[in-house]
Amino acid sequence: MPRIYLDYNASTPICQSARMAMAPYLEEAYGNPSSLHWAGQPARAGVEKARAEVAALLGASADEIIFTSGGSEANNLALKGVAFALREKGRHIITAAAEHPAILAPCAFLEKIGFEVTRVPVDGQCRVDPDAIARAMKPGTVLVSIMHANNEVGTINPIADIARVARRRGALMHTDAAQSVGKVETKVDALGVDLLTMAGHKFGAPKGVGALYVRRGTPLEPLIHGAGHEQGRRAGTESALLAVALGAAARDAADLAPLPQVKALRDRLWASLRAQFGNRIALNGHPEERLPNTANISFVGKVGADILSALDGVAASTGSACHSGHVELSPVLAAMQVPPEVGMGAIRFSLGRATTEAEIDAVAADLVRIMRDEMS
Known part of the structure; x- marks a missing residue:
């Protein structure tokens, strides 16, 4: 039997648009995006163009996009970044029992250092009931994190309804949309989320690049401290090569x-x-x-x-x-x-x-x- 690939939820081939976008950054635009001279400026232009392309896919503004190494880092930054930034306000986080390990493991870590995590159940079809979120809310709840679509069974959660519950109680809303980007609409205003995770290799970009959408005004403590890249939210020299690939893949993914x-x-x-x-x-x-x-x-x-x-x-x-x-x-x-x-x-x-x-x-x-x- 010929080889047949039916594991696109695990990873996707790099799309032609991403391959073409990367080519100049392998040879010509090799400068540091933070440099002001002739070698750095083409790299900076590529990074910012890609940021705008990713933002357009989500219906967001470019300054609300943080480039990361992938979905796991984006999830860790969302969970820990909000938890650390708002720890004086409250230390309670709500998630679901069927989340990806990139959510459940950071939550387990936060529990070890004094945070409380409630894992609401899912039903027999893997959906989270917004009423279960409402029952789990407490005065100290600072964040609700529920995946948009489950990676194993594909079930799509009612994120907009859950986000309304969180907002009424003063909590921030995060969704891991790694599986849904490029398959269904993921406009952040329609979903009502404050933070959203995407992983490039799930929709045609290379492995090793992703992004976290952070709504303007959302408090977020960086996980990686350094020279203040990504508006001070994620230190480390940006990879123009990977950023432009993500941007190109985002353009393709927008066409459903x-x-x-x-x-x-x-x-x-x-x-x-x-x-x-x-x-x-x-x-x-x-x-x-x-x-x-x-x-x-x-x-x-x-x-x-x-x-x-x-x-x-x-x-x-x-x-x-x-x-x-x-x-x-x-x-x-x-x-x-x-x-x-x-x-x-x-x-x-x-x-x-x-x-x-x-x-x-x-x-x-x-x-x-x-x-x-x-x-x-």
């Missing part, structure tokens, strides 16, 4: 016109498998409020890793880990309370703009063959 076709292919895969396997498969996540490219499918009673290993040449992800014959559900599926016999057979198929109908049909046919061989 190809996504209905991606969604149609995602649904084609599910319909094909459902027709063959019926109730022997299950869809994890919300059936409608879900990223258009993501299908997390469980093969009931099977082990997802075994099926994936038999799918020779197909790149996808499993929702469980197998250790010495024992299958352990992912924290996301566990938080959703997916039954073990269902969750252990989970495979995440995440499509991209380059995915073809022929690829989807080939994967569906191979899955039918694999299951037939198992039962024969």
